[in-house]
Amino acid sequence: MIKLNKIKINKTLIYSLLSLVLISAVFFVGVFVGKRNILDVDKITNVYNKQDTTQTDIDFNSFWKAWNILNDKSIYRNDINNQDKLWGAIQGLASSYGDPYTVFFDPKENKSFNEEIKGSFTGIGAEVDIKDEILTIVSPLRNTPAWNAGIKAGDKIVKIDDKTTEGMSVDEAVSLIRGDKGTYVTLTIFREGENKTREIKIIRDIINYPIIETENRDDEIFVIKFYSFSENSFSLFKNAINEFINSGKSKLILDLRGNPGGYLESAVDIASLFIDRGSIVVKEDFGDGEKVEEYRSKGNRIFNENLKMIILVDGGSASASEILSGALSEYNIATLVGEQTFGKGSVQELIPVTDDTSLKVTVAKWLTPNGVSISDKGLTPNIIVPITEEDIKNGNDSQMDKAVEILLKE
Numbered sequence: 001m002i003k004l005n006k007i008k009i010n011k012t013l014i015y016s017l018l019s020l021v022l023i024s025a026v027f028f029v030g031v032f033v034g035k036r037n038i039l040d041v042d043k044i045t046n047v048y049n050k051q052d053t054t055q056t057d058i059d060f061n062s063f064w065k066a067w068n069i070l071n072d073k074s075i076y077r078n079d080i081n082n083q084d085k086l087w088g089a090i091q092g093l094a095s096s097y098g099d100p101y102t103v104f105f106d107p108k109e110n111k112s113f114n115e116e117i118k119g120s121f122t123g124i125g126a127e128v129d130i131k132d133e134i135l136t137i138v139s140p141l142r143n144t145p146a147w148n149a150g151i152k153a154g155d156k157i158v159k160i161d162d163k164t165t166e167g168m169s170v171d172e173a174v175s176l177i178r179g180d181k182g183t184y185v186t187l188t189i190f191r192e193g194e195n196k197t198r199e200i201k202i203i204r205d206i207i208n209y210p211i212i213e214t215e216n217r218d219d220e221i222f223v224i225k226f227y228s229f230s231e232n233s234f235s236l237f238k239n240a241i242n243e244f245i246n247s248g249k250s251k252l253i254l255d256l257r258g259n260p261g262g263y264l265e266s267a268v269d270i271a272s273l274f275i276d277r278g279s280i281v282v283k284e285d286f287g288d289g290e291k292v293e294e295y296r297s298k299g300n301r302i303f304n305e306n307l308k309m310i311i312l313v314d315g316g317s318a319s320a321s322e323i324l325s326g327a328l329s330e331y332n333i334a335t336l337v338g339e340q341t342f343g344k345g346s347v348q349e350l351i352p353v354t355d356d357t358s359l360k361v362t363v364a365k366w367l368t369p370n371g372v373s374i375s376d377k378g379l380t381p382n383i384i385v386p387i388t389e390e391d392i393k394n395g396n397d398s399q400m401d402k403a404v405e406i407l408l409k410e
Contacts, residue, residue, distance in 0.1 A: 100130045107356040123178045125207040127260040135165040139258040139316030149202045153316030159188035225255040229262025229320040234269040251308045251407045261319020272298040282323045283367040309334040310403040318344035326368035336381040345374030
């Protein structure tokens with residue numbers, strides 16, 4: 001998730017990395033299964049590039065020796081051209097950092113990534129991430145093949161078709177799960193609370209992100225179900241808020257369960273509807289004593305203390321969802337109800353290498369206004385309400401029921 005949070009265009013190019021790395025197997029890259037992060041999302045920005053001229057103490061003879069050995073000895077030497085060797089070398093350099101989110105997009109992968117961030121793609125409709133060193137479902141998108149097949153947030157992916165996921169990067173997993181519309185992929189998953197794995201066969205399809213739904217209940221409560229912080233989600237959210245205001249009600253449930261995040265700007269803009277101008281929404285910690293960057297409310301607050309608000313979260317709430325939830329909770333504007341959030345709080349920048357390739361690099365971590373690291377363990381709700389197997393079997397929503405119960409008592 002990652003889903004994209006922020007994108008700018010930079011026309012400068014990174015100088016050739018060929019002389020910096022050893023040849024590596026090509027890793028396929030992407031963000032969402034079938035698709036972001038949300039880049040989410042985490043934040044992905046294009047930034048300026050500067051050439052590093054400090055690496056004068058590195059002996060590159062071993063690199064060129066390896067290059068020549070492979071050219072002379074490999075039985076596959078005629079199956080790969082020099083350009084693909086360069087892309088593989090850069091991918092090897094990126095993977096050497098040991099960070100699953102620092103990856104290189106070759107031309108094909110870069111094109112797919114750019115299609116993904118526009119919100120429509122072919123796949124199964126679920127975001128994956130590495131959690132506790134295991135490939136994990138962050139959240140299936142509502143009414144997608146993954147959702148309809150019964151994939152759930154927190155499912156551990158053991159195998160993709162016949163390939164084990166042990167040691168597999170997010171981007172390699174994405175490349176295996178994505179495919180043409182109408183084709184199948186089989187995920188072997190392990191679900192918490194069960195004592196054996198299960199195989200789930202999913203047919204790939206074109207995925208369009210669901211964004212938002214509203215419900216004007218018969219009681220005193222208005223519900224906004226928010227599924228993705230996309231490029232146009234703030235506009236859609238404002239429309240939903242207008243519906244809420246026009247309903248004449250003062251009790252709001254914002255359902256962020258299963259929302260894997262998205263654009264940082266959307267999270268800040270939405271938070272600005274509830275938080276005083278100038279107040280911190282989220283902090284960006286670059287580590288190593290660098291100055292922490294603060295993103296503040298833009299001063300569009302339209303609600304006062306009479307608003308009664310609950311935010312529903314679960315293990316599929318990540319990135320921008322955690323940013324918004326953390327801010328509104330710490331300013332005592334909303335009560336969090338549900339389960340521990342995913343904990344997707346790293347920040348990536350997307351940097352052009354050539355006109356048709358790019359590097360995605362982890363540069364920072366998200367902190368709540370009070371300085372709590374989102375990426376460490378996620379957010380703990382004020383009121384913890386688990387969803388049980390019995391709830392699922394009977395079609396109950398104990399988390400929504402609890403939120404309604406709380407608000408109706410106020």
